[in-house]
Amino acid sequence: LLNVRPENADQIHYSKLGEYGEVEFGTVELPDEKFAWAMDGQHRVRAFEAADKDILVPIVMTIGMERPKEAETFNIVNSKQKGVSASLRYYDLARYASKEVKQWAxxxxxxxxxxxxxxxxxxxxxxxxxxxxxxxxxxxxxxxxxxxxxxxxxxxxxxxxxxxxxxxxxxxxxxxxxxxxxxxxxxxxxxxxxxxxxxxxxxxxxxxxxxxxxxxxxxxxxxxxxxxxxxxxxxxxxxxxxxxxxxxxxxxxxxxxx
Structure with a gap:
């Protein structure tokens, strides 16, 4: 789960390849491999880097999401996930999340x-x-x-x-x-x-x-x-x-x- 933060959003390049029904699809080019922020799934990145063969990795990427929204998204994704530190989730919420999301969480x-x-x-x-x-x-x-x-x-x-x-x-x-x-x-x-x-x-x-x-x-x-x-x-x-x-x-x- 990746996000290109607002300060970098104008540096990406999108090329439309076609349409499938009402959905447009294409390619997104990033300036370098450390350009997008990993909101979730960080621990898997090292495993892919160490893999002996090339692997196509499906991702979800947002563009221009603010940091408070990143914290909210991380909490929503991991609120029921085993093994994710409750301290980390609450620490992020307390620092970044909106009042509405705190009420939800x-x-x-x-x-x-x-x-x-x-x-x-x-x-x-x-x-x-x-x-x-x-x-x-x-x-x-x-x-x-x-x-x-x-x-x-x-x-x-x-x-x-x-x-x-x-x-x-x-x-x-x-x-x-x-x-x-x-x-x-x-x-x-x-x-x-x-x-x-x-x-x-x-x-x-x-x-x-x-x-x-x-x-x-x-x-x-x-x-x-x-x-x-x-x-x-x-x-x-x-x-x-x-x-x-x-x-x-x-x-x-x-x-x-x-």
């Missing part, structure tokens, strides 16, 4: 998904999670958790009516303060390369569940400071067991008790 979840995405972006810029979240889902990046995993972990928080009703800046500030409190309460557990549960998707799910309760207590106490959150986190110490991979939480890793 996320349906009734749109607002909460957008909120979860905004929270993850903010945490990746302003907390211990800086440069530790894989936004594209591409393997081998050595990041603790990917975008989709973090967004899923936030699901119980963004679905909470009290939290969702807060002003946008307050919601971001609450999550930022919570993770700053977490990083001071368990600095070793949140350090890179420790193997801690807290640096894995399961641990982030547990932490976000704790955050939901912490926020409600802070609201009742009228104190959402980092110091108050750290004090409230003390009550979870026996449960999380320093986020030790061999501790009390370990039997629940992997979706069920071992």
């Amino acid at each position: 996320e349906r009734d979840k749109e607002q909460r998904n957008d909120l979860a995405y905004a929270i993850v972006v903010d945490l990746s810029e302003n907390t211990v999670w800086k440069d530790r979240i894989n936004f594209t889902g591409v393997r081998g990046m050595k990041r603790a958790i990917n975008l989709k995993g973090f967004m899923d972990a936030l699901d119980s928080v963004v679905r909470d009516e009290w939290f969702f009703a807060r002003p946008s800046n307050q919601r971001l500030e609450l999550m930022r303060t919570f993770w700053n409190a977490m990083s001071e309460a368990w600095p070793v557990a949140l350090s890179p390369n420790t193997g801690s549960i807290l640096t894995k998707t399961f641990g982030v799910h547990v932490a976000c569940g704790i955050a939901k309760s912490i926020f409600l207590y802070c609201d009742q106490l009228n104190d959402s400071s980092k110091e108050m959150m750290m004090k409230l986190l003390e009550s979870t110490e026996d449960i999380v067991d320093n986020w030790d991979p061999d501790g009390q939480l370990s039997p629940y890793i992997g979706g069920g008790r071992r």
Whole structure:
């Protein structure tokens, strides 16, 4: 699935060869082999290049499609395709897609998904999670958790009516303060390369569940400071067991008790 982007559209040459019914057909000449942008099927290109014999490859090519439309098209084509990273698909949608296509892709979840995405972006810029979240889902990046995993972990928080009703800046500030409190309460557990549960998707799910309760207590106490959150986190110490991979939480890793 190829696209000749608008800035290059005037450099292609089309020659009409004839008509079949109401359909016109012909040939399109491109200036060079790297002229069109591969919107989908990129992984097959290398295979054809390495093939021992010439192979006629059928393609679909659009001319002049803008980048936001490319992202929409990629999402539509791959929304049901197995093996395509959900992080990559949502990352493209969040950056490029129109509001209408976001509504189609996320349906009734749109607002909460957008909120979860905004929270993850903010945490990746302003907390211990800086440069530790894989936004594209591409393997081998050595990041603790990917975008989709973090967004899923936030699901119980963004679905909470009290939290969702807060002003946008307050919601971001609450999550930022919570993770700053977490990083001071368990600095070793949140350090890179420790193997801690807290640096894995399961641990982030547990932490976000704790955050939901912490926020409600802070609201009742009228104190959402980092110091108050750290004090409230003390009550979870026996449960999380320093986020030790061999501790009390370990039997629940992997979706069920071992």
